[in-house]
Amino acid sequence: MSHAFPRRSALRLLGGAIAVAAAATGAGPASVAHAESRTGAGSRVEGLISKLTLDEKVSLLHGATDPAPLGQAGHVPGVPRLGIPPLRLADGPAGVRVARHATALPAPVLLASAFDPSLAHRYGQVIGREGRALGQDVLLSPMVNLIRTPYAGRNFETFSEDPLLSGDLVAAEIRGIQGEGLIATVKHFALNNQEKDRMSVDVRVDEQTMHEVELRGFEAAVAAGSGAVMGAYNKVNGTFACENEALLTDVLRDRWGFEGWVMTDWSAAHSTVAALTAGLDMEMPDGTYFGDALKKAVRDGAVPEARVDRAVRRVLAVMDRFGLLDRSAPARPARDPEAGAAVALEVAKAGATLLRNERHTLPLTAGGGIAVIGPTGSLPFVSGGGSAHVVPDRADSPLDAVKSRAGRGAQVSYALGEDLFGKVIPRGVLSAGIDAEAQGVAAGRTWRYDGTLTVADADEWTLVIHYSGERPRVFLDGEDLYPVVPGYGEYFQGGLVTAAPDGLTVRRRTLNLAKGAHRLEITAKGGAGGQLFRLRRSTGTTRAQDVAEAVSAARAARSVVLFAYEDATEGQDRTTLALPGHQAELIEAVTAANPRTTVVLNTSSSTSMPWLAGTGAVLQMYYPGQEGAAATTAVLFGDCDPGGRLTQSFPVDDDHHPVAGDPRRYPGVDGTEEYSEGIHAGHRWYDAEGARPLFPFGHGLSYTSFAYDDPRARPSPQGVEVSFNVRNTGRRDGVEVAQVYVGPSPDLRLEQAVRVLGGYRRLTLGAGESRRVTVVVERRTLSSWDAERHGWVLGTGRRDFWVGASSRDLRLRTAARVGR
Secondary structure, rough: OOOOOOOOOOOOOOOOOOEEOOOOOOOOOOOOOOOOOOHHHHHHHHHHHHOOHHHHHOOOOOOOOOOOOOOOOEEEOEEEOOOOEEEEEEEEEEEOOOOOEEEEOHHHHHHHHOOOOHHHHHHHHHHHHHHHHHOOOEEEEEEOOOOOOOOOHHHHHHHOOHHHHHHHHHHHHHHHHHHHHEEEEEEEOOOOOOOOOOOEEEOOOOOHHHHHHHHHHHHHHHHHHOEEEEOOOOOOOEEEEEHOOOHHHHHHHHHOOOOEEEOOOOOOOOEEEEEEEEOOOOOOOOOOOOOOHHHHHHHHOOOOOOHHHHHHHHHHHHHHOOOOOOOOOOOOOOOHHHHHHHHHHHHHHHHHHEEEEEOOOOOOOOOEEEEEEEEEHHOOOOOOOOOHOOEEOOOOOOHHHHHHHHHOOOOEEEEEOOOOOOEEEOOEHHHHOEEEEEEEEOOOOEEEEEEEEEOOOOOEEEEEEEOOOOOEEEEEEOOOOOOOOOOOOOOOOOOOOOOOOOOOOOEEEEEEOOOOEEEEEEEEEEEOOOEEEEEEEOOOHHHHHHHHHHHHHHHOOEEEEEEEOOOOOOOOOOOOOOOOOOOOHHHHHHHHHHHEOOOEEEOOOOOOOHHHHHHOOEEEEOOOOOOOOHHHHHHHHOOOOOOOOOOEEEEEEOOOOOOOOOOOOOOOEEEEEEEOOOOOOOHHHHHHOOOOOOOOOOEEEEOEEHHHHHHEEEEOEEEEEEEEEEEEOOOEEEEEEEEEEOOOOOOOOOOOOOEEEEEEEEEOOOOOOOEEEEEEEEEOOOOOOOOOEEEEEEOOEEEEEEEEEEOOOEEEEEEEEEEE
């Protein structure tokens, strides 16, 4: 339902840098749809507020312990006497994260690679239904922060470096989630683009950059009707995001008309009065500031009770909108694992991105044999770590999937290549003859070892512990090898390499050890349930043996599929774009032995590839979810066309990307991070700097080829319509993602990008098929944010439009005159 919303008559500066207009200018957001008339909902909510005590009101504004937890992230108790039910809140960027099995969907970055909002809608539908079926009311997802730095540990949880694409996808996913009755929470508002120092870093950003880059996705989420918004940990221009009035009130509510509630990220609150006044409504996961402290502030007169009522009203209004205040609320559906698996498979195939394919390496044929190499070739890599980790219904081994697809009688061999879990420590290495392979500690007991580890020759050692309970303390020559970060425990762990095949948690530490005896001290506590742990190791010698076996397998096969991994998680950023461990050396050795090698990447974000020239093909699968093995195999054998395109630019190396070389941009200096690249984020930076990416935004290959011709552009009420022909010039059916980019306006004296993404269209064309395509470049995309006017200004005049297959593969050019 369309509706107007109030505007402030005065401007407020965001940390001294960003101001918000008193009245809307330029293109405005779409209106939020409501489940029923606002009049009826309002009277019911107001009636409840009038009956609530102060204690009851405050209890609705912070998290508390769930008396019957389902393994979810948070719980807000209801008020039973008034029929207000509790709320359960679950993580869920790639599926519902509870203590039960759920559909483990591909990572959002893989979903985004399909460039298909309709697929994002169905992705959201799966999560929405499952969330309701698994007893949840609120989903702490989707994440729409832009991919700004390639090091960010949560890049796989979000969509893109491009604001238009991110906005399209988050809106579609939210409509899918909420259409199933689950409340969506868009996060993290705003500028939470890194994990490094995320709890405290002060992001300094100018007004134009804020609105043109980071905020577009959040605005699209609000327009799609997101029930909740999660505030970020970081500061924005000197003020914490969760108590930033310019963000939470001026932008979010007064400009965009958001009518849901704002909650903190977990433990992101820093105040009571300032936060509530600024527009924060709920503290999670507890009530440090919005519990007793809030009640005291009301009773002392520091906060009017009307402010508490305002926050409660927002929470209850959303609950009422979703039917949760009805005593005849809709019944929870049953899970449909088969339907979820089907969507997971479709998304993984649609987002599979073929980066390179030389010498007809792909599709594979079974003739001559196939060698599968790499630890993630035999173990399924389902998801990333932290809040994105889901307990999957199932997860198959890629090796088994390749064997099954290759058929009976096909020669499919396997070599480990890179050992993730370590090898048994030989006798005599540890003093006192302990059994380091299978040490058990009874419940309530503590086991200690104080001895030596003897190294025969100086070498690089990776010491690996596997454990079932509290992390054992291991000291080598007085150094704690596996320190526990306070407050983090084992939550922030990756999806694969931190769990052994038998379920034990795994930690590694790599050191260069001198020849001789080293003091080794181990303390393991049994805890309530006892403890199992083992100590293993890999050395330069064992690694050389693993590589030799992989090379031998590669030489004996016609084709090689080498699976490479990088295990990312919330809570920490990557330190390099290179593959972890010694995988680069493994790839170089294998490709030297067999140039028909396909490298399958199960990585979280962009990866540097000094080994690229030696490969036959590179297939980017990110974290493909529970159906990843089937999807990967389908693409490898050509059962489907690789339909994905990059939603982020891949840098050549660590020294050539938008935040390289300037620590003020990343990770920040003295607690401050500067977005000094301005509006030139992602592919815009490469164009502005004339820099060459390894692979550009929008890049992705097909098993067929496409030709473009006859571009035309004409103004329309929505903006500019750009039309062109796309023809499949090959002998196979295939998928193309046609992309339209728009140049700057000659009439604006504002900072503008060389080109911005104006629109796109995912196409499936049969062999020889041609189609006329029209992409509408909307007025918002043709506009720039004017910091003096505090609003959008349409970029008029003659505008150039490019059409092509990536931000650097621009095959057609046309122009149109944009008027007011």
